[in-house]
Amino acid sequence: MKRVDDFRLRLGKHELVPIMIGGMGVDISSADLAVEVARLGGVGHISDAMIKTVSDRRYQTKFVKQKLALYKYNVENEDKSPVKFDLGKLIEATRLHVEAAMSRKSGDGMIFINCMEKLTMNAPKETLKVRMEAAMDAGIEGITLAAGLHLGSFALIEDHPRFRDVQLGIIVSSVRALQLFLKKSSRTGRLPDYIVVEGPLAGGHLGFGMDWAQYDLATIVAEVLHYLKSEHLDIPVIPAGGIFTGSDATAFLESGAAAVQVATRFTVSEECGLPDNVKQEYFKASEEDIEVNQISPTGYPMRMIKASPGIGAGIRPNCEAYGYLLDANGKCAYVSSYNREVAAHPEARKVSVMDKTCLCTHMRNFDIWTCGQLTYRLKDTTRRMEDGSYRLLSAEHIFKDYQFSTEQKIALPE
Numbered sequence: 001m002k003r004v005d006d007f008r009l010r011l012g013k014h015e016l017v018p019i020m021i022g023g024m025g026v027d028i029s030s031a032d033l034a035v036e037v038a039r040l041g042g043v044g045h046i047s048d049a050m051i052k053t054v055s056d057r058r059y060q061t062k063f064v065k066q067k068l069a070l071y072k073y074n075v076e077n078e079d080k081s082p083v084k085f086d087l088g089k090l091i092e093a094t095r096l097h098v099e100a101a102m103s104r105k106s107g108d109g110m111i112f113i114n115c116m117e118k119l120t121m122n123a124p125k126e127t128l129k130v131r132m133e134a135a136m137d138a139g140i141e142g143i144t145l146a147a148g149l150h151l152g153s154f155a156l157i158e159d160h161p162r163f164r165d166v167q168l169g170i171i172v173s174s175v176r177a178l179q180l181f182l183k184k185s186s187r188t189g190r191l192p193d194y195i196v197v198e199g200p201l202a203g204g205h206l207g208f209g210m211d212w213a214q215y216d217l218a219t220i221v222a223e224v225l226h227y228l229k230s231e232h233l234d235i236p237v238i239p240a241g242g243i244f245t246g247s248d249a250t251a252f253l254e255s256g257a258a259a260v261q262v263a264t265r266f267t268v269s270e271e272c273g274l275p276d277n278v279k280q281e282y283f284k285a286s287e288e289d290i291e292v293n294q295i296s297p298t299g300y301p302m303r304m305i306k307a308s309p310g311i312g313a314g315i316r317p318n319c320e321a322y323g324y325l326l327d328a329n330g331k332c333a334y335v336s337s338y339n340r341e342v343a344a345h346p347e348a349r350k351v352s353v354m355d356k357t358c359l360c361t362h363m364r365n366f367d368i369w370t371c372g373q374l375t376y377r378l379k380d381t382t383r384r385m386e387d388g389s390y391r392l393l394s395a396e397h398i399f400k401d402y403q404f405s406t407e408q409k410i411a412l413p414e
């Protein structure tokens with residue numbers, strides 16, 4: 001009987017354990033987690049979501065305070081278009097985060113960064129370009145293009161000296177999205193080095209509509225493999241979303257996938273960036289506690305635990321301090337929803353906003369508990385302590401469970 005360890009993922013000169021831990025913003029897939037996964041021979045991801053906040057927390061910078069001070073005059077203003085990112089500071093924050101992770105790396109694995117296109121930052125092209133270039137300058141080994149079609153992303157960095165040396169991957173949820181990406185990127189004369197196919201059970205934002213439940217990862221992966229074969233393209237395909245056991249992973253590897261991308265099982269690892277009390281919420285969640293909703297201002301459906309404190313919280317938008325979701329015209333759907341509620345309830349000291357959420361503030365504060373559909377099975381992956389809480393797991397334990405387990409078994413900690 002085969003297991004994940006019987007397979008290897010080849011990326012460039014690297015031969016890897018075919019387990020990739022998906023990027024989880026904001027700093028949920030921490031550098032600690034990525035470094036550990038690389039040590040174990042797989043691929044770890046850091047994320048550049050809200051990189052200035054991450055840098056302030058981890059590297060004692062004051063980027064957020066400085067930005068807020070600069071734009072404080074605009075806090076009461078409904079028009080957020082004047083709030084811009086200082087590209088130099090964005091570069092500095094990215095460099096700090098990437099360098100810190102890369103300097104600690106050991107082992108045969110690799111460390112990539114997850115870059116979401118939907119972080120449009122009031123200047124989509126300019127900010128994405130410097131984010132990717134700064135990560136390459138700081139030694140990142142791969143960039144996974146996420147949350148968006150990325151039709152122009154390769155072109156943004158084609159003049160960078162590392163454009164052909166760094167591993168570049170794209171996340172898609174359909175053959176159609178892949179075809180569009182390949183068509184638009186062909187002008188740069190460069191194919192992606194890997195393709196993550198993310199199905200409807202994943203955590204974070206979904207590349208599906210609210211009819212997500214009608215789709216099935218294995219079917220989409222088969223379609224992508226078939227399409228690549230028909231085009232004579234030899235690009236590693238990496239399924240993601242709901243791959244919970246080593247046996248689930250092995251089944252994909254046996255049917256032609258080059259590796260798997262997993263995330264949910266690692267949300268309860270010691271190395272994961274979520275606070276410990278939130279990790280307990282992930283353990284406790286039952287299937288009925290998890291929903292896919294449309295409160296993300298990005299326009300993509302997002303999966304989360306229903307009890308997330310950020311749902312419905314009508315806080316004043318914090319674009320002057322954050323502003324990661326402001327589009328090219330300085331607009332964010334939450335700002336509009338918030339202003340609508342304030343106008344409708346002029347006497348209220350506090351409003352509730354149900355249709356959208358201030359994702360920047362709540363992700364920063366770990367108050368939106370985004371998660372994969374199979375989060376409700378996490379409680380079966382550990383032991384319960386005397387006080388009723390669940391024991392956190394080491395990333396090594398979870399990684400090796402994926403790598404070596406068979407027959408749908410999940411190894412409990414000693």
Ligand SMILES: Cc1cc2nc3c(=O)[nH]c(=O)nc-3n(C[C@H](O)[C@H](O)[C@H](O)COP(=O)(O)O)c2cc1C
Binds near residue numbers: 023047146265267372
């Ligand atoms: C807490 C959490 C946060 C996530 N954040 C991101 C993100 O910032 N960018 C992204 O591309 N994918 C994100 N994802 C998706 C994962 O990278 C991954 O592809 C997916 O969750 C894999 O499915 P699984 O969680 O069932 O293993 C997130 C997933 C989780 C669980």
